[in-house]
Amino acid sequence: MKFESVKDMPPIGFGLWKIAPDTCEQTVVEAIRCGYRHFDAACDYGNEEAVGRGIQRAIAQGLCTREELWITSKLWNTYHAAEHVPAALERTLNDLGLDYLDLYLIHFPIALNYVPFEERYPPEWIYDPDAPAPRMKLAKVPLSETWLAMEALKESGTVKHIGVCNYNSGLLHDLMNYSNMPPEVLQIEAHPYLAQEKLIRIAKDYGLEVTAFSPLGSLSYVELDMAGHDESILEQTEVKSIATRIGCTAAQVLLRWGIQRGTSVVAKSTNPERMLQNLTAQDIVLTAEDMAAISQLNRNRRFNDPGVFCEAAFNSFHPIYD
Ligand code: A2P
Numbered sequence: 555m556k557f558e559s560v561k562d563m564p565p566i567g568f569g570l571w572k573i574a575p576d577t578c579e580q581t582v583v584e585a586i587r588c589g590y591r592h593f594d595a596a597c598d599y600g601n602e603e604a605v606g607r608g609i610q611r612a613i614a615q616g617l618c619t620r621e622e623l624w625i626t627s628k629l630w631n632t633y634h635a636a637e638h639v640p641a642a643l644e645r646t647l648n649d650l651g652l653d654y655l656d657l658y659l660i661h662f663p664i665a666l667n668y669v670p671f672e673e674r675y676p677p678e679w680i681y682d683p684d685a686p687a688p689r690m691k692l693a694k695v696p697l698s699e700t701w702l703a704m705e706a707l708k709e710s711g712t713v714k715h716i717g718v719c720n721y722n723s724g725l726l727h728d729l730m731n732y733s734n735m736p737p738e739v740l741q742i743e744a745h746p747y748l749a750q751e752k753l754i755r756i757a758k759d760y761g762l763e764v765t766a767f768s769p770l771g772s773l774s775y776v777e778l779d780m781a782g783h784d785e786s787i788l789e790q791t792e793v794k795s796i797a798t799r800i801g802c803t804a805a806q807v808l809l810r811w812g813i814q815r816g817t818s819v820v821a822k823s824t825n826p827e828r829m830l831q832n833l834t835a836q837d838i839v840l841t842a843e844d845m846a847a848i849s850q851l852n853r854n855r856r857f858n859d860p861g862v863f864c865e866a867a868f869n870s871f872h873p874i875y876d
Pocket of ligand 1: 821
């Protein structure tokens with residue numbers, strides 16, 4: 555399928571966060587073979603070269619064409635200044651072996667000091683990892699400057715669509731005021747424990763498509779000590795009983811809840827069985843009662859919160875949602 559508009563973005567995407575570079579090429583080929591056509595990449599994931607090799611291998615094997623793939627990537631925090639935005643995209647395109655992206659997103663509404671490619675890539679969060687007390691170093695770059703540079707990329711045709719991640723409603727209102735080309739996609743953490751109904755509603759009112767990352771909730775965060783073992787939404791009685799009734803897995807119920815409420819979702823699995831299971835969540839249907847029961851699980855539990863992890867990991871207190 556060719557993508558005419560951002561509404562054609564396949565609803566279930568394959569998330570590439572935390573896939574080790576040495577296994578990532580093969581994982582991407584397997585995901586494409588399994589049927590995924592939407593890949594959610596980022597400079598910061600540190601695996602774009604491997605993702606690129608996987609894409610090229612799959613195309614060479616005739617599994618798909620470039621035009622059948624929806625490839626998203628994200629501008630990292632250290633490249634927010636207008637002069638760094640096109641160079642960051644170029645690096646991502648080179649690593650991915652592509653001549654255009656379907657979607658380019660501002661990864662976080664956080665501008666960090668520039669780190670040249672040759673010094674460190676991806677530069678991650680800390681400005682000088684060798685400093686006695688390593689911490690983040692903020693850059694004085696307004697988000698409007700970054701956005702206007704994103705618009706120029708869209709105008710040049712090297713990215714088909716542009717958008718933002720991790721923006722709250724205040725930042726979104728402001729962006730709608732200064733943009734010449736409105737954002738087309740908002741990517742946010744969203745799952746039954748963090749339903750984000752108001753933010754999704756205002757984004758849609760503004761005409762954006764919304765993509766949910768971490769649609770399975772805590773799972774990605776346990777290994778990072780950012781979630782407890784007892785926080786799995788997959789273990790919730792309501793979710794399990796819906797899954798039993800339908801004859802699917804709890805993970806499929808959560809992914810289907812995500813897409814049935816009108817967001818796309820990006821989920822990662824390196825396990826071939828779970829990879830397929832996640833993709834086929836699009837084939838099940840939840841009743842209105844199921845949807846409501848799952849929505850009621852909301853407890854505004856955010857797992858990916860710079861106001862928490864920046865302080866713990868980077869010695870820098872930097873909330874963005876509070
Ligand atoms: P694995 O790669 O071993 O399957 P998210 O994309 O929400 O961050 O979730 C990713 C996490 O959820 C990974 O730890 C992944 O592990 C796990 N996971 C992905 N799909 C499923 C599934 N269908 N059932 C259970 N766990 C899953």
